[in-house]
Amino acid sequence: MVEPSETALLGPSEIRGLADELRIRPTKKLGQNFVHDPNTVRRIVELAGVGGTDVVLEVGPGLGSLTLGLLGTGARVVAVEVDPVLATRLPDTVRRQAPGASGRLSVLAADALRLAAEDLPERPSVLVANLPYNVAVPVLLHLLAELTSLGRGLVMVQTEVADRMAAGPGSRVYGVPSAKLAWYGRARKVAAVPRSVFWPVPNVDSSLVAFERAAPPAGPDRDTVFAAVDAAFAQRRKTLRAALAGWAGSSARAEALLTAAGIDPRTRGEQLTIHDFTRLAAGDV
Incomplete structure (x- = not known):
């Protein structure tokens, strides 16, 4: 496993510096709200239970905050980023911040909603992602359908979406996302994420949802x-x-x-x- 000292996580000044260097202005269209708090990154990695034997699929790595935390466990990371500028820069950020870890990173400039198993260099076992609020449910359902190797995951989404994902029958927010996710396994809301750990600060609250795949119900397809x-x-x-x-x-x-x-x-x-x-x-x- 990589020693913690080998992985330098990104703080607020590093995030702003990278954004300025790349002339990135976070857009609502792409749901770009970058985590700039190292303690939050460590918490996400811990709750995801990522270890050195895992192959992690990270959707929307952005400037690399969570990517560095995942690599710090010794895991291999396949990062899928729809923004070509961010996708191009991510390997260099990892080389600078986590010497020796770049060989465990693969980056795809692609839309997760169009991702297929054959597009990936490895079969991922875990999904860890900060999902854009407007496409969180479609992305998660698509990935679970396409990537049968994904056995578990931890996603950060808008709290309202997290409530719907984890709701059970009888709840007022139980609906299509709840039922369809239940087809694949069990989803549960595990923690809240403060708005203050993001740049720019979003206008909504965020939560972490954990997922464990299970056998689908016997019957029709x-x-x-x-x-x-x-x-x-x-x-x-x-x-x-x-x-x-x-x-x-x-x-x-x-x-x-x-x-x-x-x-x-x-x-x-x-x-x-x-x-x-x-x-x-x-x-x-």
Whole structure:
């Protein structure tokens, strides 16, 4: 494992210096809010449980704050950055701040939403990322679908999004993200992240969500189940009998499928577990 003294993490002055050097002005479009607090980086790495045998997929490394913390564990890091300027500069930052660690870093200038397994030089075992707020859920669902080697992860997202990701049935924020993530495994909110550790300071609160992959429910394929999930929450104020009418072909057909699955047709989508949705979808196959 790399000794801590070999990895110099980035503080506020280093972050501002790099941004000025690269003429970077963080944009809302790309969700760029850079972590400049080394203690926060250390906490994220610790909560992610990253070790020297891991291959970490980092999405949105930005100026390299978290990248350096991950490399400090001895892990290999595959960093995916959509901003070509940042992607080009990251290897040099690592060479300067963490001598000897650059051989364990691979950088791809790519959009994580279009990433495929064959694009990566290695099969990642862990996802650790500061995900842009506007695409956090689509990115996470895409990566879990594409990269079956990912067994666990820790992502930093807007607290409102974190609540939806980790919500269980019956919660007022339980919805499509909650149910679809449950297909892949268990998500839980593990810690809050202060606004003050970012530059620029965001207008929203952030939280860390941990994820552990598990075997999907036995039954229909993912797309079939997800179609039922989407239909159930498209009109969440309606009973499932009404909300699923279009998906099933008619209200009567929806009621029959619900009844066969052991689900009260008068209930609503937020009451159903992913196993309920799987049983429901099985009747329509």
